[in-house]
Amino acid sequence: MTPVNVLVTGGAGFIGSALCRQLVANPQNRVVNLDKLTYAGNVASLGTIEHAPNYRFVRGDICDEHAVLALMQAENINRVMHLAAETHVDRSIEGPAAFIEANIVGTFRLLQAALKHWQGLPEEEARNFRFHHISTDEVFGDLPFDGSLFHETTPYAPSSPYSASKASADHLVRAWHHTFGLPVVLSNCSNNYGPFHFPEKLIPLVILNALDEKPLPIYGTGSNVRDWLYVDDHARALMRVASAGTLGESYNIGGHSERSNLVVVETICDILDRRQPRQSGSYRDLKTFVSDRPGHDRRYAIDASRIERELGWRPQETFETGIEKTVSWYLENSWWWGPIRAGTYAGERLGRVAGPR
Structure with a gap:
């Protein structure tokens, strides 16, 4: 078997670090993690x-x-798994230039480097080379609030500077x-959650704000719906796509776990009520509804039947088991x-908004 020398870009981020941990667990893989930090x-x-x-880390x-x-x-890289990106919608609204530079220009530069490297490989090594682009x-x-789903062939219609850059x-x-x-090969995933998730994102923000007895701000009425995918399930799917996906094709990866933002917040509150009760009242009492985000997408829902049918992947976690973990x-x-909450990023931004991506 040809050794797999994997370059993971953005491997110190949330999804990237989960992927690196799983890749390194297989001694047949050599993992080089390139991250700007x-x-x-x-x-x-x-x-x-x-x-x-x-494993090797390179800044x-x-x-x-x-x-x-x-x-x-x-x-001697023969597989690139490209996750490096700016990812937060609110940040893209406030400062889109960084998203253009990282997500568009950065991907272009990476593609150019990969192309030159691939073109210089011996024939057999070139046949085994793969560039896997991880998207959203x-x-x-x-989507409207109905039974419709995103398919691999769904026309692109990005709403924010973040999604447009991706x-x-x-x-x-x-x-x-x-x-x-x-x-x-390409893959487009739904909202991830799990350990090591940066505290500006909905689920960790709600958990940590609740523990700090801070308000739990929720955009609008909390009716916006996302399909939630446990991060380790996503990492397993990425490895399947990179190793067995059809060249030139894309695969949608979802968790079969649609939940409104309000339900997600209330589920976390109920778990904390059971695991670490407040002195008085429920954590639900900390919910605070705030003005909605500009251009806030109503609903995302993934049809993951292709990756299930062709590559044999299915999520191992339900939302209930994953959110408990x-x-x-x-x-x-x-x-x-x-240290993240106590550092320069703590304060106004971390306590302000509870919204996905």
Whole structure:
């Protein structure tokens, strides 16, 4: 079997770190983690693998095409799994330039480096090369409150600077496949949750604000719906797509777990009421409804039948089992989130908004 030398971009982030931990668990993989370590990148999320013989961390920027190409060549990379991105919708509204630079320009530079590396490989090694681009369901826009689902063929209709930048990156990846022959696969996932999730996102924000007896702000009426996917299930799906996906094709990855934002918040409150009760009242009493986000998508829902049918993947966690594990992890791991909450990012932003991505 050909050794798998994987370059993971953005591997110190939430999904990237989960992927790195699973990849490193297989000694046949050599994992090189390239991360710029912006605000949401955290090497503490990789503590269990940092000394593994088949793992290397490199601090760097995907926009540095020459450095990325040199790294690919030095490590004899035959699989790229591209997760490096700016991801938070609110941040994209406040400062879209960073999203254009990281998600569009960065993907372009990475594609150029991968293309040059692939073109220089011996024939057999070139046949085994794969570039896996990891994207989001937000590129499809939103859905009405009915039974409709996002399919791989759903037309793109991004709503925010974040989703528009990811849609642009998706188009670039497909263009490099069709024009230059770069062997690519793509995947679009629903909202992830689980351990090591940066505290600006809905689920960790609600857990930690509740523990701090702070308000739990909810956009609008909390009726916006997301399909929730446990992060370790997503990492397992990514490995299947990268190893067995059909070249040039995309795969939707979802958790079969649609929930409104309000239901998600109330579920967390109910678990905390049971696990760590307040001195008086319920954590639900901390709910606070705030003005809605501009252009807030109504509903996302994934049809994941293709990856289930073709690659044999299904989520192992339901929302009920996954959210219990997630709340438990945050209750037991203040060593990880405590410094983040206490640092320069704590305060006004972390206490302000409870909204997904």
